[in-house]
Amino acid sequence: xxxxxxxxxxSVLDLASNLEAFARGKKSDMLAGKILAxxxxxxxxxxxxxxxxxxxxxxxxxxxLGPAEGSSISKGESLADTVxxxxxxxxxxxxxxxxxxxxxxxxEFSPVPVLNAGDGAxxxxxxxxxxxYTIKKESRLENLSxxxxxxxxxxxxxxxxxxxxxxxxxxxTLVSPPSLRMPEPIKSDLSSKGTKVRETCxxxxxVNNVDVLYMTRIQRERFPDPVEYKKVAxxxxxxxxxxxxxxxxxxxxxxxxxxxxxxPAVDATSHARYxxxxxxxxxxxxxxxxxxxxxxx
Amino acid sequence: xxxxxxRDRSRDGPKELRVKTIRNGTVIDHIxxxxxxxxxxxxxxxxTTDATLSVVMNVESGKLGxxxxxxxxxxxxxxxxxxRIALIAPAATINIIRDYKVIEKRHVDLPDExxxxxxCQNPNCISNTSEPVKSRMLVKTKNPVLLRCIYCExxxxxRLAEYLI
Numbered sequence: 001x002x003x004x005x006x007x008x009x010x011s012v013l014d015l016a017s018n019l020e021a022f023a024r025g026k027k028s029d030m031l032a033g034k035i036l037a038x039x040x041x042x043x044x045x046x047x048x049x050x051x052x053x054x055x056x057x058x059x060x061x062x063x064x065l066g067p068a069e070g071s072s073i074s075k076g077e078s079l080a081d082t083v084x085x086x087x088x089x090x091x092x093x094x095x096x097x098x099x100x101x102x103x104x105x106x107x108e109f110s111p112v113p114v115l116n117a118g119d120g121a122x123x124x125x126x127x128x129x130x131x132x133y134t135i136k137k138e139s140r141l142e143n144l145s146x147x148x149x150x151x152x153x154x155x156x157x158x159x160x161x162x163x164x165x166x167x168x169x170x171x172x173t174l175v176s177p178p179s180l181r182m183p184e185p186i187k188s189d190l191s192s193k194g195t196k197v198r199e200t201c202x203x204x205x206x207v208n209n210v211d212v213l214y215m216t217r218i219q220r221e222r223f224p225d226p227v228e229y230k231k232v233a234x235x236x237x238x239x240x241x242x243x244x245x246x247x248x249x250x251x252x253x254x255x256x257x258x259x260x261x262x263x264p265a266v267d268a269t270s271h272a273r274y275x276x277x278x279x280x281x282x283x284x285x286x287x288x289x290x291x292x293x294x295x296x297x
Numbered sequence: 298x299x300x301x302x303x304r305d306r307s308r309d310g311p312k313e314l315r316v317k318t319i320r321n322g323t324v325i326d327h328i329x330x331x332x333x334x335x336x337x338x339x340x341x342x343x344x345t346t347d348a349t350l351s352v353v354m355n356v357e358s359g360k361l362g363x364x365x366x367x368x369x370x371x372x373x374x375x376x377x378x379x380x381r382i383a384l385i386a387p388a389a390t391i392n393i394i395r396d397y398k399v400i401e402k403r404h405v406d407l408p409d410e411x412x413x414x415x416x417c418q419n420p421n422c423i424s425n426t427s428e429p430v431k432s433r434m435l436v437k438t439k440n441p442v443l444l445r446c447i448y449c450e451x452x453x454x455x456r457l458a459e460y461l462i
Contacts, residue, residue, distance in 0.1 A: 002450075078428050101423040101448025105430055120421050122449055185452060 001128050001160040002189075006167040013133050015287035016280070022057050023282040031060035031294050037090035039065045039082070039106075040117070041097045046256065047117045047126065050281035051094050058286055058294070063090060083110040091293045095119075113292040121156055127255055128160040130284040131214070134277040138251050139211050141168045147206045149175040149236055150216035150261060152182040157255045158216060159186055166195040173206045174199045177232045180222065203236055208245050213238070213271075215254045215261050238262045240269055253277050316351040322370040324392040324399075325379065330355045330363030335458045336382050336389070337367065339414055340374065348372055361388060376403075381414050383407040384442055384457055407439045415444065415453065415460045422449040432462060 022028045036055040040048050052062045065086070079102060083093060087110040095106050096117040103116030103123075118124040135141055146165065148158045152174055162172055162182070172195060174182050181199065190197050200206060207213065215238060223229035237260060238252065254262055254274040266272055328336055333352050342348065349370035358364035379391050383405040393401040413431040417424050424432050424446065434444040434453065444453040453460065 079423070080429050097423075098421070099423040099426060100419060100421050100451070101417075101446065104448050105423045105428060108430070119423075120449075 001123065001125050001163045004125075004164065004167075009129065009132060009164065009167065012129055012284065012287050012291070013136055015290060016129075016133050016283040017137075019058075019286045019290065020283045023054070023279070023286055025057070028057060029059035030290060031055060031058040034060040034092075034293050035063055035090045036060060036289065036293075037063045037065070037086045037093045039086065039093055039095045039097075041065075041095075042118070044096055044117065046278055046281060047096065047124075048094075050278075051115075051117065051126075051285050054282050054285035054289055057282070058289065060091075060289070079106060080109040083114070087111040092289065115288060115292070118156070121154060123160055124156050125160060126281070126285055126288065127157050128164050129288070130277065130281045131157070131161050131253065131255070132164055133280045133284050134253060134273060135212060135251075137280065138273050138276065139249065144168065144170045144212060145173075145210045146170055146212040146214060147173040147175050147203070147210045148182075148214045148216070149203060151180045151218050151222065152176040152216075153180040154219070154222065155216045158182070158214070161214065162186065162190055162195075166190050166193045169195075171196045172198075173210065175201070175203050175206060175236070177201060177218075177235075180218065180232075201235075203242075207242065207250075208247065211247070211250060213246075213250065213252045215252065215258070217254075217257070217259055217261060233260065236261055238266055240265050243269060243271055246271065316353055316366075316368060318397060319351075319368050319370050319394055320397055322368060322372055322394055323374045323379075324394060325367040325369075325374075325382070325386075326364070326390045326392060327358065327361060327388045328365040328367065328382075328386040329361055329388065330358075330365055332385050332458070333365035333367050335385050335461060336365070338461050339382050339384065340369075340378060342369070377408070380405050380408050381411060383439070384411065384414065384444075387440065387442070407436050407442065409436055410434065410447075411436060411444065413462060415457060416462050417446040417449060417451060418453050418456075418460055419446065419449050419451040422446055422451065424448045 038048055038051060055062050083106040087093060090112060092113045093110055094115045094117050095103050098120050100120040100122035102119045103114055107114040116123055116125055152158050165172060178201060187197055218233050220229050250271050251273040252271045256274055256278055325336060333354050351368040353366040355363045373393050382389055389405045391403050392399045411434040415434060416432045424430055433447040435447055437443040437445050
């Protein structure tokens with residue numbers, strides 16, 4: 001996301017807004033005759049299905065690599081060869097791969113545009129764009145006060161989002177256990193761009209002072225000691241009571257899937273936006289497909 | 298001129314040359330002490346080379362404290378070859394020698410992109426697999442040297458020598 005300018009992001013978000021009616025079911029043949037290839041080398045539910053939905057809602061077709069074990073990958077074919085071959089069948093590729101940098105490599109070999117749907121612990125730019133779209137629709141992008149909560153060390157979503165928010169002058173509070181703090185190079189990058197960044201372990205301290213609470217899952221496997229995990233996990237469990245004194249317009253986001261960091265009771269509060277956020281993946285991915293293979297914005 | 302670079306200044310008494318002057322070739326001087334073998338590695342000069350080589354390590358230097366010197370006979374190293382050594386020897390000077398005379402003297406200057414010299418330190422980077430790609434590093438800053446992998450974008454700052462290909 002570091003390479004995106006604010007103008008480029010804005011143009012995706014504006015187009016997504018124009019396409020939202022089609023994401024909700026209005027008929028379209030904007031991408032009729034076009035084919036999108038989905039190459040998911042790792043499991044995915046939301047990203048894969050929302051790309052497929054976005055393409056089909058715009059009248060296009062989708063081909064799917066399917067499980068890697070039944071494909072040429074199991075015969076030892078390189079990623080470079082795979083994208084060269086499948087790039088010959090489709091108008092664009094969507095790739096998720098466990099290795100960092102795989103999408104960039106794919107773009108070097110593919111004859112058609114490549115969309116990165118997550119490369120290892122690297123980037124997941126379409127998630128960031130849909131996060132920004134959610135914030136724009138449900139809160140405000142300008143002068144936003146946001147708390148990023150949970151695993152800020154390994155969570156690629158929060159890294160990309162923090163970079164993108166720095167383009168909009170956001171005030172960012174990082175809430176995490178000490179062992180899962182955001183990596184120093186990212187924090188110094190953000191500060192050097194003039195972004196106000198502060199750090200705390202205590203969610204109580206910030207919950208009443210922000211516009212957006214962006215929750216993430218704390219993964220059990222990051223903690224060698226299960227007792228330590230339980231202590232940390234329970235300190236970031238969002239309940240309606242916890243939100244009692246929050247601003248009325250506070251929104252709660254989560255890239256999903258959640259485990260127990262947001263209790264189901266929060267779903268019924270006026271703050272919950274994570275399911276809308278998940279839906280917004282469709283118009284945002286529609287916008288990207290339209291820009292790449294549908295004749296631009 | 299070519300003699301001066303290997304003159305021993307560390308002892309009292311008559312000055313002596315540790316390594317004889319070369320007639321034709323390249324002398325790389327002002328390599329930080331202990332880095333000469335890494336310089337050879339970057340230049341692609343291995344133990345099986347046919348070239349006549351002289352390597353002097355850890356001689357006293359006014360500028361660097363201790364420095365190394367490499368002399369490669371009968372080979373004039375090209376600019377793009379030697380610039381890569383700025384990764385680990387930014388103060389190095391290159392002397393091109395013809396018929397015992399220095400006909401060209403220049404400093405090394407790191408290029409904007411380094412290809413196939415250092416591998417990415419991220420074991421999960423796609424460039425560290427059997428894919429048909431070379432390691433590519435963008436040079437973000439030259440002093441201190443900060444590289445960023447073009448694929449996974451991980452920075453590489455210290456322990457560069459450990460990652461030489």
